[in-house]
Amino acid sequence: MNRPEALRKIAARLRIHSLRMTTTAGSGHPTTCLSMAEIAAALFFGEMRFNPGDPRDWGNDELVLSKGHAAPILWAAYAEAGILPASELPNLRKVDSVLEGHPTPRMPWVKAATGSLGQGLSVGAGMAAAMRLGKSPGRVFVVVGDGECAEGAVWEAANAAANLGLRNLCAVVDINRLGQSDPTMHGREASAYARKFRAFGWEAAAVDGHDIGALLEALARAGKAGRPTAVLAKTVKGKGVSFLEDRNGWHGRPLKADELERALAEIGPWPEVDPRRFLRSPRKAAPPALRTGTDFAGTEYRDKAATRQAYGNALAALGRVHEGVVALDGDVKNSTYAEKFFEAFPERSFQSYIAEQNMVGMAMGLAAKGRLPFLATFAAFLTRAHDQIRMAGYSLSNIKLCGSHVGVSIGEDGPSQMGLEDLAVFRSVPGCVVLYPSDAVSAEACVAEMARHEGMAYLRTTRPATPLLYGRGEAFPVGGSKTLRRSGADAAAVVGAGITVYEALKAHDLLRKEGISVRVIDAYSVQPLDAEGIVRAAAEAGGRVVVVEDHYPGGGLGEAVAAALSGRAEVRHLCVREFPRSGKPEELLDLYGLSARHIVRAVKAFSAG
């Protein structure tokens, strides 16, 4: 049997699997699987080279299913390739199966969770960049839905991939004309997509997405022009089943038992073919041997310094001991100080321009292929990538993010530039480590902690320079806190982090003049919080706690502390409670109730109230 003939049979088997699986599950998206049956067959058993025994083989081609709702056909292709037993397929969407409704890395061949649309191309670009960096002969294929091409993130990725010249990246767009609730904007007009991809610097070719020969030819040609390539595959949603083909209203609907029977009858008998005979082995390749380490000599600070500067210094120092570290910037590296790394390691540095979604997506791809990405921009602009951050969580991505210019303490630039919700964003990712250092020494230590932590970690840095509080070499373990002032008779505990630690210290001194002692705690580890330490401090300080933070109330340090204390102390929460404005940093800290005098007042109110 020749390959095209076999692939046609395999495509039919993938259709049968997809229909059966979704009917058994009682939910799922069969019609979007049917439109890409030939695409899946041509990729897995025609063009791609991979070792079915090892998802980490450095020679493997990679596949990202950006249109994640087509998960059933991905699982079916894995089964046909011998990666998982076909007997697993009926477990689709069951609570104890890795065959989830949308792909997640619970199935180890999936290197990034998909299902929030428009993200796969960025992940693929990151993988392709890592593979080029590590001299893998493999290529990256991303199956993109036509509907998701409306997502701007797709064009951020297209832009970046062309700019980086990622000829080892190939997008296959499944142009099946129908979205979930409506036809897509361009219908089956492949030329509309071709125009866009070409304008963004890609090679683009339109093909009949149900013609195995045409697909194989286009895939083989991909990258030959030295550019990333988009194969624009015109398909029919529901292809192969007359009553599903090209019909609106079937998105996300499995067939009922009798419908399934009719559909299977139309597709015909189970096609006899041995798909594994058509797998193509990868070229032999070993991943790069990278020296790794996280112990670096911290910078010797003599005077005040901004934590953002410390981030830059630490990142460059980390880069010297850990060759896997790569850095990404959203065109603000002179503000985040990521430029220190960019200057030292240009070949490991990625200018992502003003495209935060793609920056996070590419970091996911780089991490999936073994790199240790650190990305930085203004914390406010990380909200732009909240969906990617969320999906990086589900992808168990080992990525490190730094958000600078947090809070009203940035001053005159005004609210659009102030990160005031970033703690809520990152605290909403289970297991994400959130660190918020107050001085340069602790900031450098936090960068080392982030590198050591396996999984997502976030560092919150401050714009203004702050005095040194700690000595070089002091440890700042994840989950810890520092008690900066204490006495045997503290009237309250003041918990701060970052810039507010200094206001807490000033308040301490002001109160001491009046004979009132307060404990001052630097809660640099916002997640996990040092709940035990804070509960103990609260108890020792008469059950009175003031939390002061340069952040909105929702989801910040104050609510984390209130939740941890849960009734064991009264908590007064000083934070930004209205839309701030432009002004000098000190003016704004005072105007929005975060300055020392407000802390003093809050402490005194305990005795009054």
Place this chain on the structure above:
Amino acid sequence: MNRPEALRKIAARLRIHSLRMTTTAGSGHPTTCLSMAEIAAALFFGEMRFNPGDPRDWGNDELVLSKGHAAPILWAAYAEAGILPASELPNLRKVDSVLEGHPTPRMPWVKAATGSLGQGLSVGAGMAAAMRLGKSPGRVFVVVGDGECAEGAVWEAANAAANLGLRNLCAVVDINRLGQSDPTMHGREASAYARKFRAFGWEAAAVDGHDIGALLEALARAGKAGRPTAVLAKTVKGKGVSFLEDRNGWHGRPLKADELERALAEIGPWPEVDPRRFLRSPRKAAPPALRTGTDFAGTEYRDKAATRQAYGNALAALGRVHEGVVALDGDVKNSTYAEKFFEAFPERSFQSYIAEQNMVGMAMGLAAKGRLPFLATFAAFLTRAHDQIRMAGYSLSNIKLCGSHVGVSIGEDGPSQMGLEDLAVFRSVPGCVVLYPSDAVSAEACVAEMARHEGMAYLRTTRPATPLLYGRGEAFPVGGSKTLRRSGADAAAVVGAGITVYEALKAHDLLRKEGISVRVIDAYSVQPLDAEGIVRAAAEAGGRVVVVEDHYPGGGLGEAVAAALSGRAEVRHLCVREFPRSGKPEELLDLYGLSARHIVRAVKAFSAG
């Protein structure tokens, strides 16, 4: 003096203002103002028609400064137009001035805050759509930076504007070659931008952005082809000052006093011209007389129904009594049930396809021109627009958002589709009303409350159908809560919202069998929370509170309750604390600790612990 000659003088004055203002402020972005001096002059005193006495004149052309860091030249243009006294300009960035570092609607001519890049074109598209809908003769001009064209949101907006045929929308791209930390991807290659805009269905023309005549000609031609138009203006950053021109490293740096002197000497003496003579009056036009109202007859529900269905029913009913209501969908209207409105009012419905950022941005623009936009998608996908949501807050936008399919209770589709951080997102917008109804009756009442509330409001809806708890006509005021079960001897208060209210009721019944009474509270108003009611309930229930919510811990209902109680009660917080997986809704509610038996256990643990 002819117009071009006058405009050249005005451009010089705008340069002088921008340089002086930023030096006086000691911060700001002078060079990005200098590159667009001719653009600003040509727009404000050449092409645009507006009534300087009334920012709400329905005949006005509108200007959105998407590259918001050029705020000084916007303020300067307003001063030259007589909108504000020139004596105000030295107050740039002062804490008591409306002349903020980036534009906000504290200055009433600014209809949407900018400064987070890549958002202005969506806002402009929304305004243009509203103006076309309301038969305004005005046009919308959006000044876009070249750097921000890397943002995918720009291409979402371009896509939408072309699809809607918004010929009254014109983007002027200031191609000044330099970003903040690096040259942009395309340098001054205007043709690269032209290719992209044309591929996205726009008319595009490249001009010398310092040639007043060329700019005027291009602006006058804009829209004539029946399509939105991009004027690609090749400019020089820092234009007019030799030591600033085209130099990297000057972004966001004001001149020192001596540098300012040298710069002003180069620009020459203060040009004599009366800019107001060159203002062009708008064509007379009255805004559409729209019948408004928020009292609609709710649907009569007999059986269980999903709150998302109630959203659709209520929105359609609201549309009948309020002609200003418009609806936007991200191609999931058959899931959010926004389709009910789309079917009833196609001319007031906007299919935004899978482009959530542009959906929110367009809603901002529609609201800025007097419409009352309701947009809906899966709550998880609203994270995609978190930055736009944040900026809508700063824009004081009167937009209403609905996030459906929240929590693990969606079931088999898996984590990528579950909204588990949306409460944190919307609680981080000061003043944003956050409503989370449990049954169809309360959901409809909440839609009416959202319409009545002036400002941003968010509705959280649930996928599965839920039984009716309330009678038609019951009031659900913002800031309220409902006590569903109470006794004189409650052992604890269980606070839930949405799907968990039903688990709380089941727990109540299970506990009653064991002789334990608990209070059950439906906290449908998550923000503002009924803090007083919950504090009272906690006190009456022995200071023991269980909060149960289908959301991550960070920034959700539990932390809001913990913060409100602040030491007055012990709080046990049942919520989703790990990455969930695919499974049946009931299985997942139980697996992640939200089901009745977990509530029972938490209540019993109080007495044990």
